[in-house]
Amino acid sequence: MNSLFQVPKDINAKKIAYEAEHAEVHWSDGHRGLYPFDWLIAHQNPTNLTPRKYHEEVELREYKFHDPANKDYPTVPFEAVMSQDRGLSEWLENIQTWGFCFVEGVPLSPEATQALIERIAFIRHTHYGGFWDFTADMTFKDTAYTTEFLGGHTDNTYFTDPARLQLFHLLSHTDGSGGESLLIDGIEAAARLKKQAPGHVAALSNIRQPAHSSGNQDVCIQPVHQFPVLNIDPETLRLYQVRWNNYDRGARQYWGIESQEEWYDAAREYNNILNSPQMQIWTQLKPGTALIFDNWRMLHGRAEFTGKRRMCGGYGMVSFYDIVHLKQL
Template structure:
């Protein structure tokens, strides 16, 4: 029976099963076994043909690459075709199982999901076919010149079940039933699939007094900060990791403030101007322009989008006191979460009004600023803290909390305020001329001790979007 094909084997089985034909049980079993072997051989040949077709496409694409007509991905492979051999994968649903040991890609066609391990030690991700097709980065669906999506308004009308899936250690490729091909580096999928993460490249340190005093002071010398990409990267790294950084040995002038600030991002204009100076002698309508102490707070809570970084540079002081206070808002919120989860949820879910009122003075227009926001927000996927906004001085009239929820809110708000004012939460530091302090205003609160004498402070605001863009480009966020 060595030369039998599947058709002849099938005819032989039917003949042997005919009651008029005398055949032994052994002969019937043997023919069934040969039929199964022949069917498996044909299936294997089909897979080989698919592999050869993919190889031909890759060869054609590589030739196009040599002529500059085909885009490469980050690993130097063609963007439009899989850069690997077909890998074994499990396929469950309407098509028979075809898998080899060690496969880490599983199709679930009934659920319209592809299960794939994206990184070592991680649980497999279950990625819907809909998401995969929507995030195709081929030139049909993504403009690589503008880095923008090309909308697919017929996405839900398409048959989103893959025709074939190819994978290796680094890449995943799908041939869809309409013939379109999509390529994904596993690293890209790990970075962009749910749950997303805001801070990916630098591990944040949520700090209290003991932690921050046990760490090296986040500081970069002015010359290194200004003249080295590594120096700027270190400053940005400190801002992401600790929520603040210092630039030391700067010129003790307003120009030194400007130079250190603009190295990070352009200065953001506000109702205070661009680069500003603060002194009690100026007499502005704000507690900051007095000799009084200031409790820990963030700035611009009354703006829809507060400043991203606040910069402080002490230029002159001939008295005593005036130490600067820093408190990590993320650490304070995390402390509330550990001590009273219900209070944490109340603060997260309660929207508060913040306002700033100023009469017209010294040629400046009047202001009535108002914004609504919870004290903090979370990333909807990872749950990590994204923003923190706290200023007891600028909290508006509480018209956003129902009377039935007031007691619960005030208890949670008081708990947070007490955590913030604990000595264990506070980091006090005496600034000196030549040290420029940059504070992440969406995370770390600042304040100051009361002081005597003449004290002149220079500073400015930097845009959140601008400095975060720099941090991403530097690979620290």
């Protein structure tokens, strides 16, 4: 037999023999199957399917909110990350626990920074290329390539599958000042919104919004369908992804006045929480210290700056590193 669909629909077990570690089933079409007990237990189908308690069956990874008042940030040394599996593991643990992590002692070169990202996985290419090495010269017509203030946002809301990890390394900043980096924990903000007004979380997770890449005339990217701001796994009811980017949000059509009020009220309140000082981590990037964060959880932004900054970095491919830091709302 070489196809599952060659199995007759009316097949049944003629005989089952229980051995020490497996069951041997003789099927009515003449074929025989061996089923290890471990496998059968792991894949059993409970007779009572509701409520699904999947989240109680899987071990969830630890999730912690980093209080912005605490200036002691999760940090690992470059040397340990690059030379030891243990160093790499500690780096990954920090990202999944806190949503971000600094790496100290990174050589001041794009090559070393690229090698750092690739220590986790290969770099995700986009219309901005793969590994970036840029100054505020408006190579791309995107706010990230300016010197302006950038409010908290997640990247890639115009992709069906936004990049999970993003790494920045400031290589130099000369003849000027400013440009502090902003991080905001979007999942913690949603949890706080839920405590204040559960209906707002429902609005932000049920009402979808359009998004599009904006700025460059020859680039037009939209996700395969509209997504809500708060993406919740329907089986576990856990929030796993925040998509929040008012620079790339499109104009929604075909929604009634009630939905509009519901969504904007919720979005306004979520925005208030995101912009409260208790939620905002402001740090100054320094040459030699790279910052990596989870783009599905942490919003990022930047203060305006003067002078010339050279920044490099890239997006980390998600498939090799899928952080399950889901927090039950």
